[in-house]
Amino acid sequence: MQEAKSVRAVTAIILSAGVGATVTQLVTTREFLAQFSGNEFVIALNLFGWLAAGGLGAWASRLAWRKRYPERDALGLSILALVMAVLPLVQMMAIRLLRDRVFLPGSSVGFHATLGFILLTGSPYSFAAGYLVPRALGVLRRLDPAATAVRAYVLDNAGNVIGGLLFAFVLVWWTSPLSALVLSGLPLLGSAVELLRLRGHRWPGLLVAAGTVMGIFIGGLAWEADSLAHGRGRLLHYEETRFGRLTVHRDQDQVTLFRDGRPSASSHDPAAAEAAVHYPLALCSRPRRVLLIGAQAGMLGELDKYRLEEVDYLEIDPAAARVHFAFGLLRPIAALRTIAEDGRAFLAAGGEPYDAIVINMPEPDTFQVNRFFTEEFFRLAAGRLGPGGVLGFSVQGYANYLSEAQRMKLSVIRATAGRHFAHVRLLPGERVHFLCRQTPMALDIPERLAAQGIVTLYVGPYFHDEIDPWRIAQLSDQLAPDAPLNRDMRPHLVRILFDAWFEKFSTSPLAFTLVVLLLGAGWAVRMSAVQYVLMSTGAMLMGGMILSVFAFQVVFGYIYHQLGLIVTVFLAGLLPGAWWAGRSRIDPRGLLLMGDLVLIGLMGGFVGLLAWDPERLSFAVFAVFGLLLSWACGVQFPAAVRVGGEGLGAAASAFGADLLGAALGALLVSVVLIPCLGFFHAAGLLTAIKLSSLAITGGRRWKT
């Protein structure tokens, strides 16, 4: 009876650890995005570090059960579970505390520094998470010799799926990062204490253990808001929204909104608002209707000088718009209509034409932002402008020298906008402003403003000295006439900005990636056929998931809220796949073969849909793709275990191969393939890896 209860407690530990692992992974990804550059490399490095450390943890667990006594194993597992319950919180505190101690406060850091920091702070938990499942399987087997590796795999994945759903439908809406980690750690705490109790440990000790964990939980929660206030003045507001982190700080009379750790809008910055508004609007003869996609502080006040009839202000994150108004960064005006919607979806829906469309977006260094700089977007924007209408937007420019990356960036944008606008003018400066129209434009902006009686602090007095004909001509002469077009699925701009990011830090991911891939290749050569199949399956699943996440960003433009759902669907299929394969009478080699064929077919089908018309893809397509892909991967794990042997060592190797393959897939797809070659080539290479696995599964000789 006691043994049966202990089995249930161990089962609960595996399940709870799965729940906690997914929530921790998602919350940590979000944290790293807010603490570092926020581009795709951070997602990739976090996934890589997570999976690689997890894989190492799984391998390391093979050493642990030898020469052990059963009771010590159960005790060890319980202590590990208790540690894992608080480790996510400790990890998050470490990230926030160390960010400004390891690095200069207020500074951004490059690839290697980001990687080092992610490995330093994230690896302990992921190592423990990878270690726990095979370790728990060992304990389970001592209690119930019939327990299989597949059972542990299924339980772990069931926990992952529950964690993903919990995050997507509950935690992301109603909790802060630290409270999400606390909540997801409670089941692990409970099941660990229960196992300790069942194995005869006394209540005082249990209470001390549970009390210590709870103390860390409460301390972490109490400290949460303070951890964001460092060096930026008084924290006025902190909010985690579905789209990112918003903090508002006051330093004397200045209020600044930070989005994901970067200053996004600041009071007392008339120059930026004036330039964004008056450059395009001064060119309109009698503007009535204006569309703003995103906004800068003070913009509405500048727009109000034109006595417009209608201003539609689109902000995908309703909380961001609310915070702008609440802290005086934007002042409501009579003609204003605030709409919480994605800019592209809004434009695609059609409607009355605008006299001006003004875009205020960050740099297009993510797939999410890039979609406002693609040919597809410019087509939509051109279609929503009335006669003489102007599209205005700006990107980061240069003070005095146009670097090669900037030159290519501006050239690509000009060429791409030029596909749908007869006239594209660039105004040089530390922000380069683009003005796009179907009819010619003279850049007599101060004179036009003066004629309309519009008074400005910056544009009128500074325009001709900042944007003199000399600088305009120099910029125009330097742009590449044959720049490629930027498209949703061929995001040249993202690639260029990745290069620029590396150039800024005088570094390259090449050496690191090459060494990791070489080590991976060396390991693949030495491993058994079954392990290779699992490794390539892990790479396919993770590569497919990253491909989906990035493609999802391209199509829908936002990811944070859906990140949990996407991760969940890419885990959800593993469970039924493994369950079905565990009961199937099909020869395990046949199952592996079938799995490989399905994976290859699915990738081909998904890429075909992306190539056909990405804008028609719905979330359902991503969900079905994720479910089926993970189902096929799930089928392969029990089949591989059956081929490789049910021993604990074989099981740990299987877990390890799966995780390390996933780590390599994450690194390869997100750091090398998509940035350098684009979506289609990335899918092609993943398919090639799986074809090599197919060649093995289709062959007759097996090295097990």
Added chain:
Amino acid sequence: MEDLTRRRFLNFSGAALCTLAIPALAGLPGEVHAAEDDIRGNVFRGDGPRTLWPWSREAMDYRSLDAGRVVCGLCPHRCNLAPGDRGICRARVNFQGRLFSLSYGNPCAVNLDPVEKKPLFHFLPATRAFSIAAAGCNLRCLNCQNWEISQARPEDVRHRELFPHQVVATAAAAGARSIAYTYSEPITFYEYMHDTAQQARAAGICNLLISAGYINPEPLRRLCAVLDGANLNLKSFSDAVYRRLNGARLEPILETFEILHAAGVHLEITHLVVPGYTDDERMVDQMCHWILDRLGPDHPLHFSRFYPKYKLDRLAPTPVETLARFRRLALDLGLRYVYVGNVPGHEGNHTYCHHCGSLIIERRGYLPARNEMAAGCCRFCGTRIPGVWPDGQAAGPPV
């Protein structure tokens, strides 16, 4: 399937740890300037070109050592270079036992700017400065506005060919009253600047040094002979902040100010107020006292607003209130001309007579919208205003 032995696990883990350690070997040291106390960096060993290009010139200030080594004498870094090495500034290399500048006649940025943009508010207002820069810098400022050229090798940037005589001719043709050596760090293209300045002076064009001032006394004194004006950036009044944020030391920079002052070069001072780093009121107070004691009250001081730039892009801009407070502080201490920069429309953009307090130059944008000066003096009270003014007279200490 093979069992995992402890030995195999250790081997595997060792390999994995080596992989994770690669960042430290490959690029980490260059990226983690952050918590470092000093980011001055090192010379680039073996990074010099195999052959010299047409824009090379033997350096003026260096000393030969044994085995072909040289010590650059231009700036306080005093880079000790073996043959084939490149200095910290990236623009000077030891080529076969002789030190060469790779920035001579190859500016990568050429513009015609209002002189007020430098900023120089007391030097021929409303005139244009022909502005040139070559690649390289002997500092490592994390908030550098021109990092694409300051943190680059001359070979890595696009450039124009403008030898000194061509610079002078082009500046004259453009109607510039002055040539500004600016943007990156003109000290790193010292020879080019020096030769151009000599020719410009002969042609009646003024020479302006816009610099961080990290230079040794001897080359600076030589340069002073051909300089008409300078705006030096006093980035901080703390040696620790200089080392951490800029990769330089404070003391040599203060010496530069004193030498320029003693040489009678028109000098304006810029202090960029970076929140959390250089916005300490006590430090600003010390800085103003030092300026008063060593340079006197007449050198214009510009408190400039910081905006997120380069690697320091996760800070808010400087609150305008801070700049205004520092301006009041400096004026109260006795500095006569204190400005607020990078804040359009602020009263601190204008010039007020230190004697009668009247508004004598009202600036709208860079250019004066109203000028109440006559012959270098306040039109209201006749007090001479320090600076170099259009009607030919360089006003010295006011009467």
